[in-house]
Amino acid sequence: MPSLFEQSIYKLIVETSTNLPADVRRAITAAREAEDRSTRAGLSLTTIAQNIEMAECDVSPICQDTGMPTFVIHTPVGANQIVMKKEIRSAIAQATKDGKLRTNSVDSLTGSNTGDNLGPGTPVIHFEQWERDDIDVRLILKGGGCENKNIQYSLPSEIEGLGKAGRDLDGIRKCILHAVHQAQGQGCSAGFIGVGIGGDRTTGYELAKQQLFREVEDVNPIPELAKLEAYILDKANQLGIGTMGFGGNVTLLGCKIGVNNRLPASFFVSVAYNCWAYRRQGVLLDGSTHEIKSWIYEGGSNVSMKTAEDAVAEDVAKIAQEESEPAEVVLQMPLREEDVRRLKVGDIVRLNGVMHTGRDALHKHLMDHDAPLDLNGGVIYHCGPVMVKDRSGEWQVRAAGPTTSIREEPYQGDIIKKFGLRAVIGKGGMGKKTLTALQEHGAVYLNAIGGAAQYYARCIKKVKGVDFMEFGIPEAMWHFEVDSFTAIVTMDSHGNSLHADVDLDSRAKLEQFKDPVFL
Ligand SMILES: O=C(O)C[C@H](O)C(=O)O
Numbered sequence: 442m443p444s445l446f447e448q449s450i451y452k453l454i455v456e457t458s459t460n461l462p463a464d465v466r467r468a469i470t471a472a473r474e475a476e477d478r479s480t481r482a483g484l485s486l487t488t489i490a491q492n493i494e495m496a497e498c499d500v501s502p503i504c505q506d507t508g509m510p511t512f513v514i515h516t517p518v519g520a521n522q523i524v525m526k527k528e529i530r531s532a533i534a535q536a537t538k539d540g541k542l543r544t545n546s547v548d549s550l551t552g553s554n555t556g557d558n559l560g561p562g563t564p565v566i567h568f569e570q571w572e573r574d575d576i577d578v579r580l581i582l583k584g585g586g587c588e589n590k591n592i593q594y595s596l597p598s599e600i601e602g603l604g605k606a607g608r609d610l611d612g613i614r615k616c617i618l619h620a621v622h623q624a625q626g627q628g629c630s631a632g633f634i635g636v637g638i639g640g641d642r643t644t645g646y647e648l649a650k651q652q653l654f655r656e657v658e659d660v661n662p663i664p665e666l667a668k669l670e671a672y673i674l675d676k677a678n679q680l681g682i683g684t685m686g687f688g689g690n691v692t693l694l695g696c697k698i699g700v701n702n703r704l705p706a707s708f709f710v711s712v713a714y715n716c717w718a719y720r721r722q723g724v725l726l727d728g729s730t731h732e733i734k735s736w737i738y739e740g741g742s743n744v745s746m747k748t749a750e751d752a753v754a755e756d757v758a759k760i761a762q763e764e765s766e767p768a769e770v771v772l773q774m775p776l777r778e779e780d781v782r783r784l785k786v787g788d789i790v791r792l793n794g795v796m797h798t799g800r801d802a803l804h805k806h807l808m809d810h811d812a813p814l815d816l817n818g819g820v821i822y823h824c825g826p827v828m829v830k831d832r833s834g835e836w837q838v839r840a841a842g843p844t845t846s847i848r849e850e851p852y853q854g855d856i857i858k859k860f861g862l863r864a865v866i867g868k869g870g871m872g873k874k875t876l877t878a879l880q881e882h883g884a885v886y887l888n889a890i891g892g893a894a895q896y897y898a899r900c901i902k903k904v905k906g907v908d909f910m911e912f913g914i915p916e917a918m919w920h921f922e923v924d925s926f927t928a929i930v931t932m933d934s935h936g937n938s939l940h941a942d943v944d945l946d947s948r949a950k951l952e953q954f955k956d957p958v959f960l
């Protein structure tokens with residue numbers, strides 16, 4: 442029987458992974474209200490809202506990437522932190538086994554997955570002592586896609602699109618606006634950012650991440666920073682990047698800035714980007730029994746993700762469905778070249794049949810090996826799912842949203858041509874080389890909604906098999922039979938890319954903020 446401390450930590454992990462807190466929910470609902478619901482961004486936000494409720498209802502991960510578990514713990518003086526650490530590790534392993542966390546700890550040299558989320562450096566546990574009797578445990582699960590969009594600036598600097606940035610508040614302003622722009626939709630916008638001003642390279646990033654433990658709705662006690670936070674939120678939302686980088690009115694949901702002293706020679710501005718799946722929670726434990734006394738952040742269960750408009754819209758959708766043909770294109774996999782060549786950017790596609798997952802390890806492997814099955818007309822889904830075996834030994838999908846596609850850019854075009862793929866599904870879009878291959882071969886890039894792991898898991902009707910289990914669960918090649926798997930064409934075979942358009946357009950908007958504001 443696990444100790445009460447371990448049980449409390451387990452509850453914290455499950456709650457954090459499966460139930461988005463109230464402040465984050467309110468921010469997402471406000472974004473929905475600011476966006477026209479019939480646009481790509483509006484539709485994506487509706488799916489995100491549904492996904493949040495599905496995760497809560499099924500007690501399953503909101504997003505399949507359950508991130509780097511990072512704990513910040515305050516203990517009474519003299520509390521045994523060594524025992525606590527052991528029990529936290531044990532709770533992490535149990536939550537992984539139960540499918541509440543994905544197996545996310547990978548040996549950086551060999552690529553092998555430890556399978557239980559434990560390994561050198563994982564999980565991250567920071568202890569602090571305080572002169573109180575209770576134990577305060579906070580946890581953030583920040584995924585890899587948004588972590589990849591973190592960025593650090595060293596001032597003074599020349600900032601692309603914004604010009605010179607000096608060692609002052611206005612220079613800091615430019616760094617933060619640029620940080621939002623460079624993320625585009627790849628960190629599953631609309632996102633939240635934590636900013637650390639000062640420190641050294643390491644503590645600057647630490648400070649940035651600490652800001653993500655603040656409440657979305659709080660106000661910075663330092664007046665200049667409160668002003669800067671409000672400014673960034675307002676201006677970032679004028680960049681037109683929108684949810685998933687589809688264009689739209691809402692790009693940023695929160696901005697929190699902290700400041701530390703620096704060395705005379707250094708001036709770092711560090712930005713931690715967090716996706717909409719902003720999973721952080723905390724518990725206050727009784728110092729002697731280790732029972733949960735209270736939750737630190739208001740729980741999500743009281744804040745429904747439905748807006749007043751939803752009820753009306755559901756009726757309208759029903760009528761519309763009855764009266765007219767659905768606007769989506771329904772396709773059966775494997776796909777035919779002529780069907781794919783007809784698709785254009787903006788089309789909504791519903792896929793039926795069998796698709797195959799593949800991400801970094803698979804793409805690298807396929808460059809100089811054969812595929813384990815015929816991929817002609819096939820569809821590769823950039824996805825690392827959460828999978829568990831049920832009692833009868835069958836694999837079950839617990840979460841299966843898309844991963845950031847751009848990582849496959851060096852390989853994708855070649856793989857499309859070599860194996861005759863007709864579509865790749867992922868998120869955030871891909872680059873020129875892939876776009877050229879889509880054109881030459883007759884294929885499309887489909888953007889699924891990042892983080893909507895429960896929504897997509899429900900489209901998977903059967904796990905048909907798996908290859909390359911030696912790559913670990915997220916990197917293996919899973920064969921999924923899907924029904925009505927919905928995604929949007931964002932790169933077509935005619936040379937069009939919504940991602941390139943939004944990038945260019947938002948870059949022009951960024952340049953409007955070149956002139957000094959904070960003098
Ligand atoms: O690893 C994943 O499944 C997704 C990742 O967090 C991403 O955003 O690309």
Ligand code: SF4
Pocket residue numbers: 504505506507508583584585586587627628629716717718842843844891892893
């Ligand atoms: S897939 Fe998107 S929502 Fe999930 S962790 Fe990555 S960035 Fe966050």
